[in-house]
Amino acid sequence: MAMMRLRREDPRVVGAFRLHRRLGAGGMGVVYLGSDRRGQRVALKVIRPDLAEDQEFRSRFAREVSAARRIRGGCTARLVAADLDATRPWFATQYVPGPSLHDKVMEEGALSAAETAAIGAALAEGLVAVHEAGVVHRDLKPSNILLSPKGPRIIDFGIAWATGASTLTHVGTAVGSPGFLAPEQVRGQPVTPASDVFSLGATLAYSALGDSPFGQGSSEVMLYRVVHEEPQLRGVPAALAPLLRSCLAKSPTERPSTLQLSLRLKEIAAREARGATQSTASHPRANAPVRAPAPRQPGTRTAPAGSRTRPAQRARRPVDRKLLRQRLVVFITVTLLVALGVAAAQGCQGPL
CATH class of the missing domain: 3.30.200.20 (Phosphorylase Kinase; domain 1)
Structure with missing residues (x-):
């Protein structure tokens, strides 16, 4: 921060x-x-x-x-x-050390499906606790999420209010951040935990896209899009797109609960992480740095394409001294055991 x-x-x-x-x-x-x-x-x-x-x-x-x-x-x-x-x-x-989700995306670009799902799973689980306390955040957005070493943290409950409380704003006045608040907030209708689910969906779409799913524009334009237009999720990983689309449903009743969202995101995060690991394992040299060929010295010949490199020309691998010691110990132990076995078989006796 x-x-x-x-x-x-x-x-x-x-x-x-x-x-x-x-x-x-x-x-x-x-x-x-x-x-x-x-x-x-x-x-x-x-x-x-x-x-x-x-x-x-x-x-x-x-x-x-x-x-x-x-x-x-x-x-x-x-x-x-x-x-x-x-x-x-x-x-x-x-105090929560670490950048906001907004800053991280601005500096590093869109996050992977596995990263987005892992962050979303933790946030959805956090919202379960928030809603169980009878509170709706009402302004969940990338800048209100801090990425600490111990996981994401939700901050700024400045416009949060208890479920059932009366709002301080007039009907038709939206309190929140355009592009991340739910349609019912724009219309001045009562907010519910489903309103936070919408905001979380928009926030995770931002994480995966690097931009709001409702684009950019003035507050009025953004509010209109939230109420009347469908979110633009082209570019969101296929593993996440259906779930995020359900979070961004116009009707609160069509959105998943925070608990359902947490469970689904955990599944996606685990599956995507396994896929990334398997991909790396199957292509161990995929991420290896590409080394430029050594400059040709005057008077030297370049080996023809497809020819084998002679052993003397191959780069020597670094010696693993620990492995050498282990092998030496094994060799000595085996040699002693063999010697003792032969001595026992021959009835060998020491000098009298």
Whole structure:
């Protein structure tokens, strides 16, 4: 994750945490890298000063903290501390090292079917825990997924809300990221866990394509495509395309559950990984670096095509000293056993 130096207006201490760097900024506030006295690193979000007096934003912020407290699972950043009554409310979660899925794809290109399925399986399993806590994320997208050494983590529950709660937005106003939010969110209809499944499907399509399945354009264009047009999945690996298409169904009832999605993605990840391993094993030299021929020295002859190289001309393989030692031990042991056997057969006796 990219870090930036603190600005003059940034606080240096919040609660029990000393701030070191900026991690990013969003519509609600700024996220900092901080640490406590024990050296535990956290991602600490502070509401912007101009929004701290807005009760609607305070309510949304309180909902984010409540959502983070209720979720138990390895695929989310654990809540460490919070202060909702501060002049500028804040909360701190476990710091997750690693790039976002968005940054990884931007830097390295589309991921393989096996990588995409493995990431998707972990995220779907994480969403099971999120939904069991009665929470819908509502803004699942590549930039809200961090790829840590221990697996992907879902972050930023800034617009998450409890199932059954009333939305803070007006009907017809979409809250989320165009191209990744579900059609029902665009229409202002109630969101459900199936809304997160749609967003996860769009996110995994981005991972496999390197772009949103609804292309690029203004917010209005993207929202229209999400509601009225089918996703463009040409280029998505065949192993993933049918499952992702079902996740991107316009009707929430036609999408798989997060549990079904997790199981299917695990199967695909395992099958694709086995296929890649078998392909490499059957072609062990496929990935071997191609060596350029040595430059021809003056006065030397080039062997005719198809002729065999003489033993003296063949490159010597490096000596495996460990293997030589093992063979020497075996040879000595066998020789001694044979000698003892012959001596026993002949009734050999030592000198008197």
